[in-house]
Amino acid sequence: MNTQTTQRPFYPKKRSFPPKTHAPKVKISFLGGIGEIGKNMTVFETENDIIIFDCGMTFADATIPGVELIIPDITYLRDKLDKVKAFVITHGHEDHIGALPFVLNEIKAPIYASRFTLALIDNKMREHPRVKYKSIEVKPHQKLKIGDFSFEFIHVNHSIAGAMAVAINTPCGTIFHTGDFKIDNSPINQETTDLKRIAEIGRQGVKLLMCESTNIGHPGWSLSETKVMQELEKSVFQAHKNERLVIATFASNVFRMQEILALAEKYQRKVVFTGRSMLNVSQIAMKLGVLHYDRDNVINIEDVKKYADNEICILTTGSQGEQLSALTRMANDNFAKFKLTTNDCVVFSSSPIPGNEKGIINVMNKLVHKGVGLVYDKLAPIHASGHGYQDEISTILSIVKPEYVLPVHGEYMHLEDFRKFAKKKGYQDRNIIIADLGNQVIMSSGLVRKAGFVKVGAKLIDGNTFGDANSPVIKDRLQLAQDGFVIAIVNISSKLGKLLSEPIIITRGLLYQHEMESVLREIKTAVSVHLKTFDLHTIEATELKNNLKKFISNTIARKTKRKPIVLCTTIIN
Ligand SMILES: [Zn+2]
Ligand SMILES: [Zn+2]
Structure with a gap:
């Protein structure tokens, strides 16, 4: 069927309707x-x-x-x-x-x-x-x-x-x-x-x-939160009665937070929230009435020292081994408000998000090395x-x-x-x-x-x-991280047709102290010899710079088996 008419009906520009015969x-x-x-x-x-x-x-x-x-x-x-x-x-x-x-x-x-x-x-x-x-x-x-x-x-x-x-x-x-x-x-x-x-x-x-x-x-079927709560009671609150509890979990998991708050109340422990997202989410959840608990049972971290170890339960961020999280800082003795002792039991009521395993293991190793007790989901089903x-x-x-x-x-x-x-x-x-x-x-x-x-x-x-994953910025960062960088400065007199001073070579992240002097000397000598192959009276700065960059790169690769980023500055007077 031909739906076209000589006089087209007016529609607002941004909403053009298809003919009715079109299937949606x-x-x-x-x-x-x-x-x-x-x-x-x-x-x-x-x-x-x-x-x-x-x-x-x-x-x-x-x-x-x-x-x-x-x-x-x-x-x-x-x-x-x-x-x-x-x-x-x-x-x-x-x-x-x-x-x-x-x-x-x-x-x-x-x-x-x-x-x-x-x-x-x-x-x-x-x-x-x-x-x-x-x-x-x-x-x-x-x-x-x-x-x-x-x-x-x-x-x-x-x-x-x-x-x-x-x-x-x-x-x-x-x-x-x-x-x-x-x-x-x-x-x-x-x-x-x-x-x-x-x-x-x-x-x-x-x-x-x-x-x-x-x-x-x-x-x-995945584990129920009720089972998690029962296990937290048995494997954490009952099994570690005399220790101070430090429990790491996902800050957004307010149900887990609720279970821990209820158990802390039952076992007469004061609760401390620490870590920015734990503090933020707990406050939001309290405000919206999602969390139910006795406000008198929650104290500030500064007041922890007023209580015996078995009267405290600290709820912290860091269950994923995040570098700047409260728990990682505690493990690194870098947490100003609180120091872990051998009478602490750190609990990971969480499981690793794929990719985070190494960071978590690092934190766990540090904790164990300190003599801190550890409970995590492989030892007891305390996470769902x-x-x-x-x-x-x-x-x-x-x-x-x-x-x-x-x-x-x-x-x-x-x-x-x-x-x-x-x-x-x-x-x-x-x-x-x-x-x-x-x-x-x-x-x-x-x-x-x-x-x-x-x-x-x-x-x-x-x-x-903003950036793109395949941007040269990211490639440069990876290369810098892997092989460091080199800066070379050559100062040439075109009038005299020679180097005015010995080439300056600066490196970062490339050479160890014991090899620094000898390798730098070899590179400087190689550059000086290489420059003799040019007519320095007439050489053009950009051409020389590009040539030197390649030469220095190859020389370093031969000597060190590394491919650092090479920056080259040529001064021609
Ligand atoms: Zn989700
Ligand atoms: Zn999701």
Whole structure:
């Protein structure tokens, strides 16, 4: 059918409607959080509207020296910023909120999230006072229409308060996104994941399930927080009755915090919060009524000395061996307010986030070397993951009954494990979508399929500026860290056609003291001899500089088997 008319109707420029015969289309673009656990950011898009689902960051590791955070590249959104109607945030972990301060200046859209998540976002934004934003609180059971989408928020268990799954009704069917979740049948201070409502949504028909896959490799069911609390009581509070307790856990895990507060009260220990994020989150959780405890039972760290060891329980940051955390500083005898003794028992109520193992082991070794007692999750089950295991994922699959499944929040191995798992559950290959970072998945005409790639990447937050992972700055930093640098200065008289003084060679991070003098002498001599091959009356400065740089580089490589950065200055009078 020809839908064209000679007189085109007027529509506002930014909203061009397709002819009615066009089937609606929903595009899902993965700007982060696929093939990785971190920097979650998914874009849901119709002809008219865009919703950004989660907006997280990843902490940088030693392969990108000097960089603290990595956020998704938002180039894909730059020519469609006016279409962005909302940020929908599932919960307040950094891998879901950490990029907000860096994108809100460009993307002016309100943030929809739970009360606790918004409180954590507000806390984060205090460090970025110039960034303006609008936030709108949403609650479980709430339904909300934003542009072409409508959302329903569903309570789920996770290792943070205020976590929600989201049912997204689109013109092409319902998407159920689990967010980060587990199913804890005996949680602390909260309801169990709302399986009843999820099953109802499943009965109404779900086209696509986007399911987190972090723990797909773990058979069975994740540990309940009630079990963790029982074990903390037995293996920590009862087994170390006479010692002072120093417990490290994730600051955002207010449920664990609650368990420890309750046990401390029961065993008549005063609680001390230490470490910036532990202090911040505990205050937010107290203010919002998420934590319940006797205020008289919490004291400041300065007052620890007024109490006997067995009357104190210190809750600290540093469960990941972070360099500047309170616990790492305690282990290094670098924590001004408090010194560890052999009557301390340090408890890691946590598990290592992949990549942090070495740092944690370093801290543990230092603690043991000091004669400090140690309890960690390999000795006793005093930690539970916030991510559901296979049986929990299976429960979600069986009640959501989606037509298509698409694992998210996983490295490629997790996504592949999920594919095998879904096949075992009876899903056909064509109904299992394994997306890649940057993939665009399209829902249209009853089908869900992958359809090419959009631009994605990693933006490095480096001090006050942004950078790219493949930038020469990072390459230089790596080379500097590996092999150091050399500065060479040659002073030439073109009139006399000779060196005016001996070449100056300065090195850092390259030569050990015992070889310094001899190697520098050899390099200086080699440069002086090399310069004799030039006519120094007519030599051009840039040409000489480039030649010397290469010569010095090769000479050093031959002598030291190292490839430092070489900087060369030629002064020609
Ligand atoms: Zn999370
Ligand atoms: Zn997460």
